[in-house]
Amino acid sequence: MNAEFEAVIGIECHVELKTATKMFCGCRNEFGAPSNSNICPVCLGMPGALPVPNAKALELIVTAGVAFGARIPEFSKFDRKNYFYPDMPKNYQISQYDMPLSVGGSVKYWMGDGSLKECRLTRIHIEEDTGKSTHAGSGDGRIAGSSYSLLDFNRAGVPLMECVSEPDLRSPAEAVAYLESLRRTLLALGVSDVKMEEGSLRCDANVSVRLRGSRELGTKTEIKNMNSFRSVERAISGEIERQIAILSSGGRIVQETRGWDEINEVTHSMRSKEEAHDYRYFPDPDLVPLEIAASDVARIASAMPALPWQRFERYTAQYALGIKQATQLIDNLALASYFDRVVSLSGNPAQSSNFVLGELSRLANETGVAVADSKIAPEHLVELIGLVESKRINSKIAKELLARMWTGAGSPAAIVEREGLAQTSDPSAVEPLVDEVLTANAKVVADYKTGKTNVLGFLVGQVMKASRGKADPSLVNELMREKLSR
Amino acid sequence: MTTEVIERSAAAIAAAVNARRNSAVEITEATLAHVAAVDGGVGAYLTVLDELARSQSARVDERVRNGERLPLAGVPIAVKDNMCLDGTRTTCGSKILENWIAPYTATAVARMLEAGAVPIGKANCDEFAMGSSCENSALRVTRNPYDPSRVPGGSSGGSAASVAAFEAAIGLGSDTGGSIREPGAFCNLVGFKPTYGRVSRYGLIAFASSLDQIGPLTRTVEDAALAYDAMAGYDQMDATSIDRPVEKAASSLRDDLRGLRIGIVREFATEALGAEIHSRYRDAYRDLERLGAELVEVSLPTADYGVATYYLIAPAECSSNLARFDGVRYGLRVEGHDVREMYDKTRAAGFGAEVKRRILIGTYALTSGYYDAYYLRAQKVRTLIARDFERAFARCDLIACPAASCPAFEFNAKSDPYSMYLMDYYTIPMALAGLPALSVPCGWVLPEGGSVPMPIGLQLCAPLFTEKLLLGAAHAYEQATQHASAHRPLLPQVSA
Numbered sequence: 010m011n012a013e014f015e016a017v018i019g020i021e022c023h024v025e026l027k028t029a030t031k032m033f034c035g036c037r038n039e040f041g042a043p044s045n046s047n048i049c050p051v052c053l054g055m056p057g058a059l060p061v062p063n064a065k066a067l068e069l070i071v072t073a074g075v076a077f078g079a080r081i082p083e084f085s086k087f088d089r090k091n092y093f094y095p096d097m098p099k100n101y102q103i104s105q106y107d108m109p110l111s112v113g114g115s116v117k118y119w120m121g122d123g124s125l126k127e128c129r130l131t132r133i134h135i136e137e138d139t140g141k142s143t144h145a146g147s148g149d150g151r152i153a154g155s156s157y158s159l160l161d162f163n164r165a166g167v168p169l170m171e172c173v174s175e176p177d178l179r180s181p182a183e184a185v186a187y188l189e190s191l192r193r194t195l196l197a198l199g200v201s202d203v204k205m206e207e208g209s210l211r212c213d214a215n216v217s218v219r220l221r222g223s224r225e226l227g228t229k230t231e232i233k234n235m236n237s238f239r240s241v242e243r244a245i246s247g248e249i250e251r252q253i254a255i256l257s258s259g260g261r262i263v264q265e266t267r268g269w270d271e272i273n274e275v276t277h278s279m280r281s282k283e284e285a286h287d288y289r290y291f292p293d294p295d296l297v298p299l300e301i302a303a304s305d306v307a308r309i310a311s312a313m314p315a316l317p318w319q320r321f322e323r324y325t326a327q328y329a330l331g332i333k334q335a336t337q338l339i340d341n342l343a344l345a346s347y348f349d350r351v352v353s354l355s356g357n358p359a360q361s362s363n364f365v366l367g368e369l370s371r372l373a374n375e376t377g378v379a380v381a382d383s384k385i386a387p388e389h390l391v392e393l394i395g396l397v398e399s400k401r402i403n404s405k406i407a408k409e410l411l412a413r414m415w416t417g418a419g420s421p422a423a424i425v426e427r428e429g430l431a432q433t434s435d436p437s438a439v440e441p442l443v444d445e446v447l448t449a450n451a452k453v454v455a456d457y458k459t460g461k462t463n464v465l466g467f468l469v470g471q472v473m474k475a476s477r478g479k480a481d482p483s484l485v486n487e488l489m490r491e492k493l494s495r
Numbered sequence: 496m497t498t499e500v501i502e503r504s505a506a507a508i509a510a511a512v513n514a515r516r517n518s519a520v521e522i523t524e525a526t527l528a529h530v531a532a533v534d535g536g537v538g539a540y541l542t543v544l545d546e547l548a549r550s551q552s553a554r555v556d557e558r559v560r561n562g563e564r565l566p567l568a569g570v571p572i573a574v575k576d577n578m579c580l581d582g583t584r585t586t587c588g589s590k591i592l593e594n595w596i597a598p599y600t601a602t603a604v605a606r607m608l609e610a611g612a613v614p615i616g617k618a619n620c621d622e623f624a625m626g627s628s629c630e631n632s633a634l635r636v637t638r639n640p641y642d643p644s645r646v647p648g649g650s651s652g653g654s655a656a657s658v659a660a661f662e663a664a665i666g667l668g669s670d671t672g673g674s675i676r677e678p679g680a681f682c683n684l685v686g687f688k689p690t691y692g693r694v695s696r697y698g699l700i701a702f703a704s705s706l707d708q709i710g711p712l713t714r715t716v717e718d719a720a721l722a723y724d725a726m727a728g729y730d731q732m733d734a735t736s737i738d739r740p741v742e743k744a745a746s747s748l749r750d751d752l753r754g755l756r757i758g759i760v761r762e763f764a765t766e767a768l769g770a771e772i773h774s775r776y777r778d779a780y781r782d783l784e785r786l787g788a789e790l791v792e793v794s795l796p797t798a799d800y801g802v803a804t805y806y807l808i809a810p811a812e813c814s815s816n817l818a819r820f821d822g823v824r825y826g827l828r829v830e831g832h833d834v835r836e837m838y839d840k841t842r843a844a845g846f847g848a849e850v851k852r853r854i855l856i857g858t859y860a861l862t863s864g865y866y867d868a869y870y871l872r873a874q875k876v877r878t879l880i881a882r883d884f885e886r887a888f889a890r891c892d893l894i895a896c897p898a899a900s901c902p903a904f905e906f907n908a909k910s911d912p913y914s915m916y917l918m919d920y921y922t923i924p925m926a927l928a929g930l931p932a933l934s935v936p937c938g939w940v941l942p943e944g945g946s947v948p949m950p951i952g953l954q955l956c957a958p959l960f961t962e963k964l965l966l967g968a969a970h971a972y973e974q975a976t977q978h979a980s981a982h983r984p985l986l987p988q989v990s991a
Contacts, residue, residue, distance in 0.1 A: 050599050054819045056592065056700040057579045057601060061734045090813050095834055100818035152834065160823070289861035291870060294704035294812055296734050485596070 014256070015221045016249045017229075018178035018214055020187060024170045024201045025138060025209040026069045032168035033060030033103065040207050044161040048061075054165035062087075066168035069200045070135050071301060072309050073170060076316055077130055079114025081306045085299040091289040095152075096140035096160050100373055104171075106127050106290040106344040109134035110301070116174070117318035118190030123325055124435075125318065128187045129175040137427065140165035170200070176215065176226065181245040184214060185238050193317035197342055206236055208398045214245050215466045216261070218252045227252070228262040232276055234269045235362045244269040248276055253464045318346060328358035334366055343381035344370075351394075360394045362489030368408060372415050384417040393421040401431050405478050434481040436488065439472070442480065446471045457493055465489065500525045504697045505570040505664040506745075509611065510567035513559060519569030523552035523613050526571040530615060530662045533955060533986055536639040539647075539657035540616035541576050542584045549823045552613045564740045565611030566745075567725055573657035573666040576617040577624050578604050578709070579698040587700050588622045588632035591820045591827045591845025601698020602733065603709045603726045610725035615663050619653030623817065624674055624702040627918040628652050630906065631849045639681060642947050645903040648678030650894040655682040655712050659984055665722050666712035671702050672805050673899075673922025676934040680952025681896035683936050683979050684712050685969065687719040690959050691929035694723075695730030703809035706734070706926050714979065716935065716970040720745035726758045748970035754786030755968060758891035761794045763921065768900050772951060775938035776897055779953045779972075783895060783900035786971050793887035793894065797879045797895035801923040802916055804880065807860050807873035808927075814848075814857030820845060852912065866896040881928040888958045891966055896919050898934035898952035904944050929933065932956035935969045936979040948982055 031038050050058040074081050088106035100411055111133035119125050141164050145154030172191065178184045192203045192210060203210045204233035212235060217227035235241045252262055267276040292298075317339045324335035338345040344365065351361045369380045369390070376383075393410060396402045402425060403411070408420045410430075418424060425431055433439055446468055447454055453464050465486075472485045503511075503634040511517040527545055528948055534540055550572070555569050574580060577587045579597035585703045586592045594842065600608075610854040621631035629637045629652025640660040647656040651668030655678035658666040668675040670688035677687020687710045694709040701707060711722035724745050729738040757780075784790050822828035822841035829840035846854070860869040887894060899918060909915040925932040934952030941948050953972070957965035973979070 053824060055579075055598065055825070056585070056587070056595070057577075057597075057696075057698040058599075059697050059733050059735075061732060091815050091818060093818065093821065093838060095821075095823045098819065099823065100821055101815050158834070212749070286864045289815070289858065289863070289866075291811060291815070291861050291866070294735075296703075 013220060014218045014253050016179055016181075017176045017217045017219060017226055018245060019176035020174045020178065021172075021213045022172045022188070022191065023211045024172065024195060024203060026066050026169055026170055027167040027199060027201050028063055028065045028069070029348055030063060031166040032063050032066055032135070032349060033166055035471075038167050040209070042157075042163055047163045048165070049265045052098065053162055054100075056447060060103060060293075061227065062296060062299075062314060063168060067110065067299065067301075068305075068309065069168075069198075070133060070170055071306060072198050072313075073172070073195060073200050074111025074114060074133050075310050076194055076313060077114035077116055077133075079111040079133065081111055081301055082108065083301060083303070087293040087296040087299075088290045090339050091134075092286050094139065094159060096142040096165070098140065098162065098165055099402045102136055102139065102325075103293055103296070104136035104155045105134035105140045107389070110299070116187055116191050116194070118183075118186045119318065119321050119332075120186050121332070125322060126183065126186070128183075129179040131173040131175055131238060133170060133172045134202065135167050136171060138164050138167040141284070150201070176217075177288070181242040181249070185242050185247055187236060188212065188241060190318060196456075197317055198312055201271075203488045212241065214248075216245055216252070217466060218249055218256065227256075228264050230262065230264065231266045232269055233279065236271060240269055240271055243274055244276060247274065250406060256368060315345075315349070324358075328352065328362070330358065330362055334362055337366060338362070343379055347381045347387060351390050354387060354391040357394055357398065360398065361390075364390060364394065364411070365390065368411050373414060376415070383415055385411070385414045389414055389420055396421060396425060400434065400481070401425065402480055403432050403478070405473075406430050406432070409478075430479060432481050433479045434484055436484065439480050439484055440488060441475070442472050442475045444487065444493060446475060447492060454493065455477060465493070499527050501571075501661045503664070504715045505567060505588070505713065505721055506715070508570050508664060509566060509568045509721070512555065512938045513564050514610070515559060515817075519555040519559070519611070519613060520549070520551035522569045523548050523571060524614075524860075524987065526615055526662065534662060536643065537620055537640055537656050537660045537662065538635050539573065539653045539660060539662055540651065541588070541619050541634055543616040543729035544583060544614050548581065548613050548615050551608060554615065558611070563960070566721055567607060567665075567739050567740060568611035568666060568888055569613045571663045571946075572607060572611045572612045573616055573618040573654045573663035574604055574614055575620050575624075575651050575654045575666070577620055577669060577700040577702075578667060579700070580604050580614060580617070583617060585617065585700070586634060587624070587632055588620045589845065589847070589850070590633045591841070593634065593823040593827065595826050599697075599698065602695035602730045604698065605701065606726050607665075607667065607722070612665065616657070618651070618657050618666060621650035621652065621674075621975060622850050623700070623813070624669055624671055624707075625813070625849050625853055625913055627673065627677055627887065628904070628909065629653065629678075631847060633847050634945065636906075637711075637796055639903045639949075640986060641683060641949055642739055642945065642985065645905050645945075645949065646681065648681030648899075650674040650901060651678050651712060655679060655684055655686070656690040658682070658684055658712050658714060660986060661984075664713070664872070665718055667722075668712050669699055669702075669707055669708060669709050670922075671706045671708075671809060671924050673919035675712060676922045676932060676952070676954060677899050677918060680685065680714050680936075680950065682712070683950035683982070683984075684714060685716050685719045685900065685935050685973070686712050686898075686952070687723065687933040687966070688926070688931065689723060689727060689962055690737070690931045692735050693728075693741070693931070693960070693962065694726045695733040695736045697730055697732040697736075701812075703812040704811060704816060705812060706805075708926075716973045717745060717748060719933065720748060720966045720970075723966070727962070740958065742965045744963045747963060747967060749967040750784060750971050750974055751787045752971050754944045755788045756791050756891040757783050757788040758791055758793035758887050758894040760798070760887075760894060760896050761792050762796065762798055763896045766899060768897065771940045772897075772901070774923075775951055776953070777883055779937040780895060782976055783972060786975055791891050794825055795880070795883045795887060795924060797876060798881050800876050800922040801880060802920055802928060804873045804876045804927060805919070805923045806916060808877065808919065810853040810857030811860045811870050812857065817846075817854060849912065867971060868883050877927045880924050884924070884928045884930060884958075885958075892957070892964065894956040896954050896956070898954040902940055902949035902951050904942070921954060925954075930956050931957060931962045931965050933965060933969055935973055936980050937976070939981060947985065951980070
């Protein structure tokens, strides 16, 4: 980017809520059902049908608001947003205009270098999703010029959370990091599946540029149709460059909505500000105002799980895990909870992450069973970490034990005790084994003495084998070197 | 025997069917035969449900044989054609829904059927319930059974005419600004609008959601109470339906007004309505006093703004409610070369002039920049009107006033929309305040240029949720005065 300029970015997200049923009727809320199979008079906007709000959906919005530190006003209401579109059954969308369920708050996110940042939220409100149109015959899938359209109303009336950020983001990378954190948080809260590929997360970006140091905002454009985090990054980058090029050549930015063209990787103008709709918002007379009890907000706050950014801070600052390790854990919620439990019992984050992200994750991949669902109780892993820490077993035995524990062998301490697997660190027990190996491998010893020192590993291995793996490898090494140097 | 059965009250029919003196099937057949004979002249029904009426009446008889006692056993009802009844044509009196078959049943209708009522037909109405004479129906002319040259009132004109002409014992209507009470007054009936939220709106095709309320049109107060008892009560399918207990009204009707203070509204002086009408209302108020009520003067200073307020709020809501009629999923579709043109052509052909007028008014009132001056201001005045009633009810138990400024008028007499809007002058304030109100016959006048006497109605209005008190008082007045039975409908002329 041209160093003279700075980008100012705000993100609007639409997130489908993970409820069993739709926002205003009893139809199932599920992705991928046969077209028009989850429909009823209410979500089809049949004459006379009326909406009744889904309490679970309201609770999910409040949960998200509380997680982001937002204010949950005591009163809220539903408004109608009026415009005609064939896949919108009532030709108005039930939404919220001036009294959203959640006001303010912020999303904390982290960058690739581990720095924590924050983007303020304007508001979070609830609304209903529209149906889905498939326009045929126009070639580009748009309604203009199409010869006919197919409508699927399964999605009509699915509860949708709209989350609007302040223009606090300064680069495409920050925008993506913000979205990543938002996605992780909503997943952790169980608010949504947040799958961009299934459309349960959709986002638009408001982008403007200004001279660095300026406090005024430049004219913004809104970018739509971004279908992945990668396209968000590219679309915003492209738009920033486009705007800088216009401004640098003395031009002016036109306030407009621009669509991202995934194939050609450019944005194109969709409509100007003058063509913007007048939605004629007014309070929906079919729905009564919402009262959110302070006790409900308190109950939700007290049941709040660990949030991804809080975990990130704890893992990197307190546990000194690497950014990659921390992120790997955060992106696997069940694994992170398992890890947290192991750390809290063992007090050893480094060993805990080594085992959880190392051998246990390998076993999980191999067997297709998640670590948290495996037969290794956190308590048993903690026992194993204790055995390694106190040098009662070596890492080879530890690995063998884990494999057995994975299939249900239970307490590692008990196995070590029962099978005498404890590491042998007594020189008087190890020395005879070293002597035996030296005697039996006279030729190798001779090689060593002529300078082929790399045979040491072989000799140590033979001793380990003779001890059935129990000898302390460092002791074996030490004794071997000593005897060979004589 | 035929005439005798069909002219009975709903209460008498239900008693006879429950006691198995008459069968529901027999009453249904008599009613259908009468409809076949007279409805060509009255024009009350858009669809006669012969088949459904027969099967439902057989089911009622079976339930009675199995020992059930049904409060509306075998009672023939007319359902205003803006209420859904599964599998039946539901038109709203509009071209745009002329051939639409409802895929589900409105809660209020379902409750009536569950109580044993038999649906005879879907009754005509002003298109989407917008009008006060039934003349705005795009599908049929409905005549006043007391003078076929006159309108039955509206918008629930078909329901009113059907009950007045003995084509049903109960007509279900919907009242947004007076659409039950005014046709009730015009057709010599009791027209009762319960408190907003008492009867579920689920399945009632919305005109103005914050005002619409279903209620009965009947020949007696007791019948209105029976219908109310069957329909009222919380419905989880309607978020504006009120979850509080309903006191049954039919079993606690009273015969006097002792201990009640009845407010007479200072601003609704009746002198301006003409000497004859004025004298009827003066007599009515005197009768209330004679029955033991104490009359007190109350004031509703903002009620005069009711019509202006109503004609912002109702059109605003209707402009949004009627957006769904677009030719995409159901109802009329007129093809165009793209979806925009299809919308335009469909709505141009499907809606009548009055509906279009209100959509335009409402769209304008909600437009950004005008919202505060029109819609928001109207909502504030609505609150003031409700407060006027609260203040008035601090001084009285009920309010009495005219139901309309005149008796039923002749066709095309109110061709100027504003003069038609003024027909609801006395009924709109109660609708805006969500109050329960009814009209009950209070005498007859010979209209200017008319040849036969026409009925007029006394409107009684009560505080929120006091339907039992309201119906009880109306019953006392009805029983003491017996105005309704003074004249008979002109059915022979109608059917000739």
